[in-house]
Amino acid sequence: MNTLSDAGLHARLAEHAYRIRRFACRMGEVQGQGYVGQALGYADVLAVAYCHAMSFRPDDPEWEGRDRFLLSHGHYAIAFYAALIEAGVIAEDELETYGSDDSRLPMSGMASYTPGMEISGGSLGQGLPIAVGMALGLRLKGNPAFVYNSMSDGELDEGSTWEAAMGAAHHGLGNLICLVDINNQQADGPSTKVMGFEPLADKWAAFGWFVQRVDGNDMAAVIAAFDAARALKEDKPRVILFDTLMGKGVPFLEAREKNHFIRVDPHEWQQAIDILDQSQGAAR
Amino acid sequence: MSTATAKKPRLTTSAMIASIAGEGQRITAAPFGKALVALAEQRPEIVGLTADLSKYTDLHLFGQAFPERFFQMGMAEQLLMAAAGGMAKEGFMPFATTYAVFGTRRAFDFVHQVIAEENLNVKMCCALPGLTTGYGPSHQAAEDLALMRAIPGMTVVDPCDALDIEQAVPAIAEHKGPVYMRLLRGNVPLVLDEYDYKFELGKARMLRGGRDVLLISSGLMTMRSLEVATALEADQVDVAVLHVPTIKPLDTATILAEASRSGRLVVVAENHTKVGGLGEAVATALLTAGITPQFRQIALPDAFLDAGALPTLHDRYGISTEAMAKTLKTWLA
Numbered sequence: 327m328n329t330l331s332d333a334g335l336h337a338r339l340a341e342h343a344y345r346i347r348r349f350a351c352r353m354g355e356v357q358g359q360g361y362v363g364q365a366l367g368y369a370d371v372l373a374v375a376y377c378h379a380m381s382f383r384p385d386d387p388e389w390e391g392r393d394r395f396l397l398s399h400g401h402y403a404i405a406f407y408a409a410l411i412e413a414g415v416i417a418e419d420e421l422e423t424y425g426s427d428d429s430r431l432p433m434s435g436m437a438s439y440t441p442g443m444e445i446s447g448g449s450l451g452q453g454l455p456i457a458v459g460m461a462l463g464l465r466l467k468g469n470p471a472f473v474y475n476s477m478s479d480g481e482l483d484e485g486s487t488w489e490a491a492m493g494a495a496h497h498g499l500g501n502l503i504c505l506v507d508i509n510n511q512q513a514d515g516p517s518t519k520v521m522g523f524e525p526l527a528d529k530w531a532a533f534g535w536f537v538q539r540v541d542g543n544d545m546a547a548v549i550a551a552f553d554a555a556r557a558l559k560e561d562k563p564r565v566i567l568f569d570t571l572m573g574k575g576v577p578f579l580e581a582r583e584k585n586h587f588i589r590v591d592p593h594e595w596q597q598a599i600d601i602l603d604q605s606q607g608a609a610r
Numbered sequence: 611m612s613t614a615t616a617k618k619p620r621l622t623t624s625a626m627i628a629s630i631a632g633e634g635q636r637i638t639a640a641p642f643g644k645a646l647v648a649l650a651e652q653r654p655e656i657v658g659l660t661a662d663l664s665k666y667t668d669l670h671l672f673g674q675a676f677p678e679r680f681f682q683m684g685m686a687e688q689l690l691m692a693a694a695g696g697m698a699k700e701g702f703m704p705f706a707t708t709y710a711v712f713g714t715r716r717a718f719d720f721v722h723q724v725i726a727e728e729n730l731n732v733k734m735c736c737a738l739p740g741l742t743t744g745y746g747p748s749h750q751a752a753e754d755l756a757l758m759r760a761i762p763g764m765t766v767v768d769p770c771d772a773l774d775i776e777q778a779v780p781a782i783a784e785h786k787g788p789v790y791m792r793l794l795r796g797n798v799p800l801v802l803d804e805y806d807y808k809f810e811l812g813k814a815r816m817l818r819g820g821r822d823v824l825l826i827s828s829g830l831m832t833m834r835s836l837e838v839a840t841a842l843e844a845d846q847v848d849v850a851v852l853h854v855p856t857i858k859p860l861d862t863a864t865i866l867a868e869a870s871r872s873g874r875l876v877v878v879a880e881n882h883t884k885v886g887g888l889g890e891a892v893a894t895a896l897l898t899a900g901i902t903p904q905f906r907q908i909a910l911p912d913a914f915l916d917a918g919a920l921p922t923l924h925d926r927y928g929i930s931t932e933a934m935a936k937t938l939k940t941w942l943a
């Protein structure tokens with residue numbers, strides 16, 4: 327049963343998710359391109375991570391006590407920058423530089439460019455093994471922070487992911503939380519057609535992980551999954567499998583032919599923003 | 611909420627799907643995919659494998675034409691290369707495609723041990739070679755030639771344009787053994803048809819003569835070299851261009867013959883780090899033969915390259931036509 331405070335929390339996080347979607351569309355408009363289908367689909371997860379679950383200091387992105395967030399799927403940078411803006415780590419007007427020469431916001435996420443970007447992702451399948459090392463390091467230092475590895479479903483194809491999955495369980499990394507965006511999309515088509523990875527929850531469980539699979543666009547479910555992952559008392563790594571819808575929140579993009587690089591015409595960015603504004607206005 | 615600032619035109623970071631063709635340039639669409647389909651009609655042993663990048667390497671054309679001979683390996687480059695090796699052991703001729711960074715860096719040990727060490731008949735055709743994307747080091751294969759050259763028995767090919775690719779496909783199939791070929795995909799410039807040119811594996815080819823400078827180049831830098839040669843005519847600088855599409859084995863005979871003609875500045879131009887590519891290969895060949903012309907390299911720096919728009923980056927690192935022409939003039943002054 328939803329309490330009143332639950333309802334307040336959902337409404338607050340839905341507002342954050344709306345703003346993340348809006349920032350992403352504005353960056354897409356700046357470049358005339360971008361992985362905006364992924365950003366819209368993953369915005370709810372990012373909102374809960376950055377506006378509910380994680381500890382960090384916006385003005386001190388290297389604070390030793392911060393929870394680490396690894397953007398393994400570097401091409402989701404547009405989504406992640408939007409979350410960093412919403413979290414106050416990056417100034418809003420900086421989005422005007424997205425993808426431009428000498429910007430701090432390159433199209434693929436890189437640690438040396440952007441405050442709050444922990445790793446250079448993009449060579450897919452590297453985040454989870456790095457997260458294992460950081461989680462081991464934090465534990466050795468006695469630092470109670472969590473490591474969140476954020477990855478795409480395409481990265482489930484890489485052997486390195488499963489090497490790390492086994493390693494994390496072997497080392498009992500209870501401070502490691504893996505977030506997987508299952509948007510059923512890869513470069514060559516639907517993920518399940520490119521390389522079948524189901525039954526996914528069973529696989530992670532067999533590897534020794536605490537597994538939750540939820541609708542990544544259901545705010546209540548996303549919040550509950552993060553809370554449960556953080557609260558678990560066992561020394562087990564935790565994975566949350568988020569089924570998401572590419573283009574979520576902008577019906578004409580939700581309906582567009584599914585593609586790794588979704589086509590958006592120049593005039594459609596503003597249309598997308600208008601639709602987001604209208605539906606959020608109605609929700610308030 | 612949206613700012614009312616006037617929109618200034620800006621250079622956008624080239625997407626991974628971008629073509630390197632300049633505006634107004636003659637092009638051929640998907641020359642690799644088309645050539646492979648044509649060849650596979652004749653050679654039933656050809657199979658195609660990719661790691662979630664068939665659409666981005668033009669291998670999808672092969673997949674459409676021969677669905678039963680096309681194998682999607684998922685985004686798993688180590689599996690891609692090792693499985694290609696396995697199919698070669700069973701008598702097939704796999705063409706394996708991915709991006710150059712992943713085919714070389716991610717899968718290196720699998721290429722080295724599974725494919726090369728047994729001299730298996732695998733043709734690795736890898737897109738986004740050198741600096742052909744603005745996505746930063748994760749996608750920029752600045753060192754792919756160095757890595758592949760270092761493997762014993764590996765044949766390494768860096769084609770210039772659509773014609774080169776079209777003719778290289780049957781030629782690398784004819785060669786028995788592993789081949790690494792750099793791939794240009796999508797709308798690929800067509801240049802060499804104006805030069806009475808034919809691709810021959812292992813052979814360098816003079817495209818134009820010239821008294822002042824000998825430009826030795828491979829890949830898309832041959833296209834740039836030809837443009838530079840034309841541009842410098844106005845300055846009464848006479849530039850010869852020697853195209854070296856096969857990096858290994860190197861056509862040292864032709865290179866030595868051309869470089870030993872006295873009085874010319876010898877410049878090697880490559881879309882690759884100056885470490886371990888064509889420049890160093892040519893320098894070694896020259897010194898070993900006791901030929902010591904004035905020698906210079908136009909190549910990417912030994913550094914992690916920036917992200918940004920491709921034209922900006924080509925200017926910044928000296929491999930655009932304009933930057934090359936400027937550099938050559940300083941050297942000649």
Ligand SMILES: Cc1ncc(C[n+]2csc(CCOP(=O)(O)OP(=O)(O)O)c2C)c(N)n1
Nearest residue numbers: 448449450478479480511512513586662712
């Ligand atoms: C190791 C590696 N191999 C290949 C690529 C090229 N690539 C970039 S995104 C992508 C699709 C991967 O699937 P996913 O991240 O789920 O795609 P999306 O949901 O964004 O469409 C591929 C193959 C890469 N970046 N890294």
Ligand SMILES: [Mg+2]
Nearest residue numbers: 478479480511
């Ligand atoms: Mg996906």
